[in-house]
Amino acid sequence: MSNGAVASARGYLAGPSGLGAWFSSRDHKRVGMMYLGWTMGVLLLGLLFQLLMVIRSVGGMGEDPAIIFRAITYDRLLLVFLFLAPVIPVTLGYFLLPLQIGARNMALPGLSIWSLRFYAAGLVFLLASYVFGAVACGWTLATPLSLTAPGSFTPLFLGLALVGLSWLQTGVNIILTVNTGRDEDMGFFDMPLMTWGVYLGGYLLAAMGILLAVIVLYLAAGRAVGHGPFGPGSDPLAWLGYFWFVTRPAAYFAVIPAVGVIFSVVEGISRKRTPGYRWVVGAMITLLAVGVSTWGIHLGPWGQAPQTTFVFSVLSVLVVIPAAVLGYFLLATLYRGAVACAAPTTFTVAFLLHAGIAVSISLFLASPAPGAYLGATMFATAQLNYILWGCVLAALLAGLNFWWPKMTGHTLNQAVGRFGGFLYLLGVNLMFIPQLILGARGVPADMGPFAEGATGLGETSGLGMLFLFFGLMTVVSNFIGSLVCDKPVADNPWGAEGREWLVSSPPPAGNFD
């Protein structure tokens, strides 16, 4: 289909159309585009839940505060497990990975579409659980509450297990594609940094995906038949230990691909390779090591021995080292570059600012005495929010703004994109800095954003959410608008390096045919 002149003008988009054709497609580009739609839907749902919290709490907790508790539970479950952890590997990863390493498709094309089907089914189950009996037990699903609380837990557990299996399929697919699908002349240390980020993230997705499915099914068994490692009578620390072992790295397997994307984008917009390629790869591998070895920082005040907590504090403060390496080389890549003033630049600055704040918060939480006080407050959840809304979303939007011409064959309006990026940056900080202050004052996490003691800070945070919302709307309408206005786009509009820029925009179905 890529042979005809007309068809190749629209590349992979020109193939069989219709929902059925797309949902059974094995083309990694179509899977990536579909994942983009699904993950954006989840992001929108997450925003709606947050909005619900804001509206319900403006006049105190309202008549039925359980609505807020439920909204928080589902907000976090959706955003962490269906957005934060997988989003960059499944959108930019699926679309660009084979193009960047010179492959025609993912190593296991069937698994690509099956991972999407599992993801979609997982989302449907989670939403079914919300509709048919929303649970309010907090997103950590802590036992014994998750064993006794009312609500439709079965679809919730099933949904999470399906999502875990979807991670596993994506992870395995990415690892195999990079290991076996590279061009003969591309060694591991010739891969673009985004490929490295997604590749490392793939290992975490595979390992934590299968673990998530297993522990959630054990928990479901505990609830259904009253037996098992997390069943009634088990030590709550058993569940929490496993939960954080799986979820703590989730932040990292989101951040490592995000770092990779940002580096590739910065190399593209400043038309300069980073001067410390191997340092950056090493820092990403170190981040992975820190990610999988610091779950115990969450168990400090829960009855873990203080000596153990101290070891985890030391391990988790080490995140500063790879972060400093990455910060240095990000700046060094901009230094004496030919930096384009474009939308991806704005999102890169946003990423740098938010990543800096997130790493700073790690220092507070790792410091033993302040960490013990702040660990269960909004201060700690603001860090998760900075990683999710601040870093991963900024990297995703930088990447989308950068590769959109390649992905769709349409040109974006850079001024509109930069304005959207500015609103987004303003919104994130207006939304979460007040939450940091509230947390330092002792407002507990996950009790609703405006629990008692709010003094204008809650309202400021709500205002920030509006800015964030309008920023995102601006960016998304820029995407959609570009599809309507049909300006032809060059194969390499940024003058960037990389194999994905050698093929036509959008690429033909077989990539390099």
Next chain:
Amino acid sequence: MTMMFLATWLPRAASGNAGVVDGPFQNLYVITAFSVVLVTGLALVFIRTFGRQDEDQRGDEGSGFSRPLFGLWMLAALAMAVFSIASGLPGYVDSTVPPYGAVPVGVTARTGAFTFEYPGGNSVDTLHAAVGQPVVLTMESTDVVHGLSIPAMRLHQAIVPGRTSRAWFTPTLADTFALQDDIFSGDSLLVARTALVVQNQADYDAWMQSVADIFAGRTLPEVGELLYNRMGCKACHTINGAKLVGPSFLNVYGHQAKLRDGSTVLVDAEYIKESILYPNNKVVEGYEPVMTPFLGKLDDKEIGAIVEWLKTLSEHGGAAETGAAAADSTAGGKE
């Protein structure tokens, strides 16, 4: 200036151990704020300075890496990491070892309420302490995971069922401070919120005298209401007619309740006593048998007080009962 801004971050320090939290917090705040501003500022300067001049311009490959500068940069990062751990460690070590002679207070957490038990067996629902006198809390949970948080004391401790947790503090200011359950404990709506009342020694001693007997100076319905608040009943039973996990207490006394097995029963003193001690024997239709039994936690006199209080909430009041009324007035009166 910085200190003024910082004052808006942390709550007022009112304990001997606040300093070991606030000190590292404020220093880390200054260091990290400076670093974030520096890095973001440099990025903005570079983007401005090295902006693309013409369409074909390319970056200067290989520039930007200076070994001494990179070394300094990494040393600064390492110093931040070491400072974070080293400055927070002394306070953390302190927090694990209660001082000799601290007043031991037992804490029982259940959804909706804390109970504080003082030496001598007096239990109350508000934590009291004397200025300068260390208090060590020994905490247990009877149902799910709870947390005890007193921001003014810089104290947060999870209370995990099946485990005993410990925390201590030394109040330094006489005032009333917020104390609350800070771990999500479920759908039952009411987060346990109470207070830490810090008094000077004389007031504290007087208070200790007054709590020795909950029946002293209170009518029976007042004792009943006190127990309703203290024992956590309010987490599941409202007194305004709204339905939560359990039925509301409004107008419950003296009415005919329909049970899950289809039979009906008159809600009298005997039924109320059974429902408190063995709650899952006769469950009202429309509710699940999920209530924690209070056998061994309330004695007959206290249950009698609860019955008297329920009468005041019911329009059937003292009129509807027949034989049951006589029975329970003796229960209340024989003490």
